[in-house]
Amino acid sequence: MQIYLPIAEMSVSLFFLIGMGGAVGFLSGLFGVGGGFLLTPLLIFTGIPAPVAVASVTGTVVAASTSGALSYYRHGGIDFHLALYLILSGVVGAFLGVSTFSALRGAGQLDLVISFGYLIFLGSIGALLVWEAVGSLIRSSKGKPRPQKVPGKHNWIHGLPLRIRFKRSNLYVSVLPVLVIGLVIGFLGSLLGIGGGFILVPALVYLLRVPGNVVIGTSLLQVLAIMAATTVLHAVNSQSVDIVLAFSLMVGGVIGAQFGASIGQKLRGEQTRALLGIIVLLVAFRFAYSLLVTPTDPFSIAVLALGAA
Amino acid sequence: MRGLIKAPLAVLMMILLISPAISQRLISRLSEQEISINSTFVGGTMTLFGNVEPDIGSTEYAEGPFDIIVMIQGGAINKVVREKTRQFGVWLNSAEVKYYGAPSFFFLLGTRPPSEIISKEIMAELGIGFEDQIQVVLGEEKISHADFTKELIRLMQKSDTYGIKGRAVSFHSRTFYSAQIELPSNVPNGTYLATTFLFEDGELVDRMAQRFFVRTVGVEKLISNTARDFPLIYGLASVLLALFTGWLGGVAFRR
Structure with missing residues (x-):
């Protein structure tokens, strides 16, 4: 059954969209990530214009984060004080990201920056995940006890001024790194059409030493708020949010995520991280391929926004 | 009489006013005034049909054989064509040409391929070739606009929004004809113009334009x-x- 996408001005198979949303939702439930980093490239590779893909996926990520954030909220797994600072600077980052997005789109370099952004961030995160997972799998097969990583309570970041006490996270830390992290995630998320949870969680854990029981919930809330703001900004700025596309994807995604989450609980942490790392790396390679290999058609065409010169 | 006048001049005259020497005129209708795009839209078809009639006051019946070219034009939009080249080892968009006011949709339907019906000169004078439609360009001086125009036409043809169909109009009698207009699922919204050109022996006899709308x-x-x-x-x-x-x-x- 074909469905017409009113903003993309093209018709796509509805089952294909729901299926793709479901498959990505399954993976995001399995790995506890937003899934935007998979959905955006998949849409672009299937022929949805890149601006519409990026802007619509932000709406889908809002839906995907909502059910997760609600469940963490019920179990008290959110540090609202910390989230507030992350969100405030994140919205500023999102604003900068959406402006950059429009400027790049006008200059014809949006695809290039998206490709490079994905290559760099997915490449490094994927490599890190695989490296870490392989390391711990080797250690456990040798029968050695896993070195219990107990990060020291303090590092250089904790020496910065303007310290604030975050009670829920049991932290007394400078507000500056919190704001910078929020800003960077907001910027990247809105520019690349990703939630950024897979960058935010490691940043909160390794840089700020946010404890494990609140890190996922707080990160989900920040992603939810930033993606909501980004959706509105994209809608106002470029009118490229396709609500039919986003809704089809989120219906599949919400259902898929439930199945993914229940299977994810049965897998070992290292295994899921290695799998996630491999998938992330594959997406990064796909972007490297499009940058390095001679394109079959060097020419492309785009509609010029009215008034743009 | 027609043979005595030089062909371009004759065409020009016919464009300005229907020459009294030509005693045929075109009556045409569209089967639909509006194509509606709803959630399950996968493309649409409409029929343009018409008849070649003796001119008002004339008793001379149409003889033929006639040829028809139907030109379908979508609303004007601005497009940019970009070319990727390898720079610093990666492929990126490096050159671009902007087109202002190119039709968002353009098809020529004919009883035969248009190049068989009329000469290049007449085609240029009528302004119904691809290149005639796409003229206003803005780009760097050093790059060839003609090459980019070719690429624009090729890409539009690839996306089914530009094209030529040589056998899409057929005569069912000496004077009655119909044309099948097919609109793909990615047809742009807007006001369309369907102009029918009637030719006899490669010369324009009459023309008639009709509007239709494509709307969500x-x-x-x-x-x-x-x-x-x-x-x-x-x-x-x-x-x-x-x-x-x-x-x-x-x-x-x-x-």
Whole structure:
């Protein structure tokens, strides 16, 4: 059954969209990530214009984060004080990201920056995940006890001024790194059409030493708020949010995520991280391929926004 | 008499006013005035049909054989064509040419391929070739606009929005004809012009233009209009829908 996408001005198979949303939702439930980093490239590779893909996926990520954030909220797994600072600077980052997005789109370099952004961030995160997972799998097969990583309570970041006490996270830390992290995630998320949870969680854990029981919930809330703001900004700025596309994807995604989450609980942490790392790396390679290999058609065409010169 | 006048001049005259020497005229109709795009739109077809009639006051019947070219033009849009080249080892868009006012949709339908019906000169004078449609360009001086125009036409043909169909118009009698107009699922919204040109022995006899509309209707219209006219409300509504869907999913599958 074909469905017409009113903003993309093209018709796509509805089952294909729901299926793709479901498959990505399954993976995001399995790995506890937003899934935007998979959905955006998949849409672009299937022929949805890149601006519409990026802007619509932000709406889908809002839906995907909502059910997760609600469940963490019920179990008290959110540090609202910390989230507030992350969100405030994140919205500023999102604003900068959406402006950059429009400027790049006008200059014809949006695809290039998206490709490079994905290559760099997915490449490094994927490599890190695989490296870490392989390391711990080797250690456990040798029968050695896993070195219990107990990060020291303090590092250089904790020496910065303007310290604030975050009670829920049991932290007394400078507000500056919190704001910078929020800003960077907001910027990247809105520019690349990703939630950024897979960058935010490691940043909160390794840089700020946010404890494990609140890190996922707080990160989900920040992603939810930033993606909501980004959706509105994209809608106002470029009118490229396709609500039919986003809704089809989120219906599949919400259902898929439930199945993914229940299977994810049965897998070992290292295994899921290695799998996630491999998938992330594959997406990064796909972007490297499009940058390095001679394109079959060097020419492309785009509609010029009215008034743009 | 027609043979005595030089062909270009004759064509020019015919464009300005129907020469009294030519005693045929065109009556044509479209089967539909409007193509509606709804949620299940996968493309549409309409029929253009008509008859070659003796001119008013004339008793001379149409003889033929005639040829027809139907030109379908969508509304004007601005397009940019970009070329990727390898720089610093990666492929990136490096050159571009902007086109202002190119038709968003352009098809030529003929009883035969248009190049067989009329000469290049007449085609240029009527302005119905691809290149005639795409003229206003803006780009760097040093790059060849002609090459980019070729690429624009090729890419538009690839996306089924530009094209030539040599056998899409057929005569069912000496004077009665019909043309099948096929609109793909990615047909742009807007006002369209279908111009029918009647030729006899490679010379223009008459022409007739009709308008039709391609519009989204119902929910799709509401969505695209809201996105354009009330972007803030549209954005907020999208977020609310996402929040609701996420919440509903969480509640429905809560274990």
